[in-house]
Structure formats: structure tokens, C-alpha cells
Amino acid sequence: MSKIMTVDILSSIKGAQPSESVNKLFDVIKNASSNNNPSNNVNYNCVSVSDLREDVVVESSAMEKQLILENFPNKKNGFLVVAKVIEG
Amino acid sequence: MESQIKKIHQQLVSKEITCTALVQGKLDLLQQNTYNSVNSTLDVLALELAAKVDAKIANGETIGLLEGIPFGIKDVYMLQGTYTTASSDLLKNYKSPYTATAIQKLLDAGAIPLVKENCDSFGHGSSSENTIFGAVKNAVNPELVAGGSSGGSAVNVAKEYTVFSIGGDTGGSIRQPAGYNHIYGFKPTYGRVSRYGLMAYASSTDCVGPLAKSIEDVRIVLNVMSGKDPKDQTSIVSNEISEESIETSNVKTVGYFKNFIESEAIDAKVKADFLAAIEKIRAKGIEVKELDFFKSDILVSTYYTLAMAETASNLSRLDGTNYGNRIEGENLIDTYAVTRSENFSEERNAELLVETKYYLKVFPKEYI
Numbered sequence: 050m051s052k053i054m055t056v057d058i059l060s061s062i063k064g065a066q067p068s069e070s071v072n073k074l075f076d077v078i079k080n081a082s083s084n085n086n087p088s089n090n091v092n093y094n095c096v097s098v099s100d101l102r103e104d105v106v107v108e109s110s111a112m113e114k115q116l117i118l119e120n121f122p123n124k125k126n127g128f129l130v131v132a133k134v135i136e137g
Numbered sequence: 138m139e140s141q142i143k144k145i146h147q148q149l150v151s152k153e154i155t156c157t158a159l160v161q162g163k164l165d166l167l168q169q170n171t172y173n174s175v176n177s178t179l180d181v182l183a184l185e186l187a188a189k190v191d192a193k194i195a196n197g198e199t200i201g202l203l204e205g206i207p208f209g210i211k212d213v214y215m216l217q218g219t220y221t222t223a224s225s226d227l228l229k230n231y232k233s234p235y236t237a238t239a240i241q242k243l244l245d246a247g248a249i250p251l252v253k254e255n256c257d258s259f260g261h262g263s264s265s266e267n268t269i270f271g272a273v274k275n276a277v278n279p280e281l282v283a284g285g286s287s288g289g290s291a292v293n294v295a296k297e298y299t300v301f302s303i304g305g306d307t308g309g310s311i312r313q314p315a316g317y318n319h320i321y322g323f324k325p326t327y328g329r330v331s332r333y334g335l336m337a338y339a340s341s342t343d344c345v346g347p348l349a350k351s352i353e354d355v356r357i358v359l360n361v362m363s364g365k366d367p368k369d370q371t372s373i374v375s376n377e378i379s380e381e382s383i384e385t386s387n388v389k390t391v392g393y394f395k396n397f398i399e400s401e402a403i404d405a406k407v408k409a410d411f412l413a414a415i416e417k418i419r420a421k422g423i424e425v426k427e428l429d430f431f432k433s434d435i436l437v438s439t440y441y442t443l444a445m446a447e448t449a450s451n452l453s454r455l456d457g458t459n460y461g462n463r464i465e466g467e468n469l470i471d472t473y474a475v476t477r478s479e480n481f482s483e484e485r486n487a488e489l490l491v492e493t494k495y496y497l498k499v500f501p502k503e504y505i
Contacts, residue, residue: 073435101370102367102370109234109235112217112218112234113217113234113235114234116217116218116232116233116234117234117459117460119232120231120232120234120459120460120461121459121460122457122458122459122460122461122462122463123463123465131458132457132458132463132465132466132469132472132473133465133466133467133468133469133472134468134469
């Protein structure tokens with residue numbers, strides 16, 4: 050396999066023929082009942098919107114910050130070096 | 138088999154063995170093993186924790202059931218300061234900045250982590266061959282594969298290198314290797330155990346679960362790991378499972394998937410054994426129901442559509458920006474492309490191509 054995915058390959062994916070089994074699957078999903086019946090709660094294991102926690106900012110520990118720095122792929126003179134940006 | 142956890146707990150309490158000797162013995166076995174089940178051992182941490190348990194026992198303090206029990210961790214779980222490679226080239230030098238909730242709960246209960254265990258890279262596979270650490274060999278017959286993706290975990294438990302191990306199951310990754318290595322593996326209800334700190338494969342089906350040599354050990358470990366976690370909003374409140382509830386099970390009905398049994402792809406012996414097991418269940422007076430879902434090929438494509446689309450999204454972060462083995466290209470997009478092409482295996486790249494295809498079909502505008 051080529052190291053870099055060429056535009057030709059990507060275009061061929063875009064133009065790929067739809068799969069019959071995937072189409073059947075989408076039909077099943079579209080036709081499925083939404084299962085909103087409140088009496089059917091035997092396997093009730095979804096989280097309701099009102100049960101979501103508040104967004105909170107949690108400060109990372111000193112150790113966590115240190116490990117994040119250690120994992121950074123490229124450093125120079127004490128700075129973290131990011132990949133080249135695209136110009137224009 | 139009897140509970141290994143309870144047996145070792147008794148041996149520790151009665152001072153028949155020391156925790157240090159127990160841990161050292163297991164570490165030696167792990168390091169010498171020829172099954173490729175180990176990515177790295179956690180010697181310093183494990184022996185430090187073992188010494189603390191020994192000191193407690195020497196002081197006459199009571200210890201908890203899991204205190205001093207050595208366990209293994211599939212190498213896709215965060216444990217602060219340890220290498221968490223996902224058995225991949227991309228993360229071979231990655232160190233966990235924090236600890237997964239499930240693992241933290243076990244640490245809080247006093248269990249001792251010994252080893253980060255080999256698996257299919259990022260949990261993608263069913264044989265534990267797709268790994269940079271060498272294919273894991275089956276514990277029963279080393280000529281065969283260990284199954285996967287939690288193959289290293291299953292082998293370590295089967296060979297008694299660990300008392301229990303924590304695997305991850307998306308589409309069979311705990312249950313299948315447990316079966317291949319003749320031990321127990323359990324995929325809990327989604328949400329029962331927090332996924333925080335587990336490297337995501339397909340987030341909507343990923344589950345954290347134990348592998349052990351007895352059902353009782355599975356129960357003990359599951360109870361400790363379960364619970365709602367603010368760090369994983371899909372986690373749910375659950376009740377503790379009692380020992381009695383398993384011994385005096387009042388299960389009246391069992392269902393099974395008739396479509397898979399009718400599939401031509403199933404091996405004749407596997408089918409016969411499965412149906413024999415169904416008969417045993419029926420003989421106990423339990424009603425057995427054949428469940429009729431849509432065809433098994435549609436089910437498999439359902440799974441792959443969801444799993445591949447989710448994994449494409451989850452793996453998109455592995456681009457060498459913040460961590461991993463970045464390979465610089467001419468510009469940012471080139472850097473992403475080369476980093477991912479070089480670091481993902483050919484198999485992984487082929488899968489990503491399929492995943493992208495699904496995404497293009499479902500979300501064409503967003504992904505073009």
C-alpha cells in the first residue's frame with residue numbers, strides 16, 4: 050500500500066458503489082421502533098439529559114502536566130515544537 | 138474452580154506467604170514467559186505496594202479482600218506514569234498522564250498491578266497477532282493463537298501469571314480470548330464500568346471487564362470496578378452482585394441467537410457443542426428461547442458500520458500533534474498523512490480506508 054493516499058484513491062472511494070447490505074441496514078435502522086415505551090425499562094441504561102453533569106474545569110496535577118510534556122513529540126530549547134502549518 | 142482471590146487472601150492473612158514473595162514470583166514468571174503476553178512489567182510499583190501490604194499484616198491490621206492481589210492490565214488502559222502503548226508503533230513510547238477510573242478503583246481496593254498486557258493494536262483484532270510485541274501464543278496449545286484482542290490478559294490468567302486481568306470488549310475481545318484459553322471472561326452491561334482512561338475503539342460498544350479463573354473472582358472484581366463516574370457520562374448506577382444471587386440463580390429464561398447457529402459459516406463441532414450446552418440449560422428447567430433478529434450478515438455489517446465509523450473518529454487524534462511518533466512532512470496535512478501512514482500497520486490503514494468510506498456515505502459534506 051502506498052505511503053500517502055493520493056487524490057485518485059480518495060476520489061475512487063467517493064464514487065464507490067453503494068453496498069446492498071449497508072442499504073438494508075439503513076432501512077432496518079430507519080424502520081426500527083424508537084423504544085420510548087416507559088414500561089419497557091428492564092434494560093434502562095441510557096443517561097437522561099437532566100442527569101448530565103455540569104461542565105467543570107478540572108486542573109491537572111503537576112505529575113499529569115509533566116507527563117503530557119514528556120509525551121509531546123518535538124521539543125527545542127525548552128519549547129514544544131508544533132508541526133509546520135499550512136500557508137496561505 | 139474455587140476463588141483464587143479468596144484463597145490468596147487467606148494465605149496472606151494467615152502469613153502462609155508474604156505479599157512480596159507472591160508478587161516477585163509472579164513478576165519472575167511474567168518476565169520469563171514465552172507466550173508474548175507481556176508488553177511491560179511494573180516491578181518497582183508492584184514491589185512497593187506489596188511491601189506496604191506486608192507491613193500492614195505484620196502490624197496486625199486487617200486487609201481487604203483485594204489487598205495484595207496481583208493483577209494484569211490490557212495495554213490500552215491508562216495507569217499514571219506507565220507506558221501505555223496499545224501494542225502500537227505510534228504509542229510505543231507514550232506514558233499515561235493519568236489513571237483510568239476502573240484501574241484506580243482496583244488500586245484503591247489494594248490490588249497490585251503487575252503488568253501491561255499484549256493485545257491487538259488499539260484492540261483491533263481477534264487473534265492478538267496484530268501487535269508490535271509479537272503474536273500472543275495460546276495458553277493451552279502454544280501452536281495456536283490466543284484469541285483477542287485481550288489475548289495477553291487471557292493467557293496471563295490461564296497460566297496464573299496474574300490472579301485476574303482487566304480486558305476490554307467491543308465485539309468479543311474479552312469473551313473470545315477467555316474461551317480460547319479456557320478461563321472466564323465477562324463483558325458487563327454497557328455503562329456499568331466507567332470507560333474513562335480506556336483508549337477508545339468504538340465508544341458506543343466499548344466495555345471494561347474482568348478475566349479470571351472463577352466466576353466468583355469475576356464477580357468480586359466487577360463489583361469493585363462498577364459505578365457511576367462523572368468522568369464518563371455514559372456510566373450508570375448499578376447494584377452490587379451478591380455471591381448468593383449467583384449460587385441460587387433464579388434465571389427462568391435464556392435466549393440465544395438462532396441466526397448465528399443457522400449460519401453456514403459456523404464450524405460443525407462448535408455448533409454441536411453450543412446446542413448441547415443449550416440442552417443442558419433446558420434440562421435444568423430453564424426455558425430457552427430462540428431469538429429471531431435480522432440475518433446474521435446484516436448484524437455483522439451493522440457492527441462493522443458502527444465500529445469502523447467510530448474508530449475512524451477515535452483514531453483521528455493519533456496524528457503526531459500532541460503525542461506519538463511525529464514524522465515531519467512538507468506541511469501540516471503532509472505531516473498528518475506521513476505520520477499516520479508510517480505508524481499504523483497496513484491492516485490498520487486498510488481498515489481506516491473502509492471507515493472513511495462509511496463516513497463519506499453518511500456524512501459526505503462534513504468529510505469531503
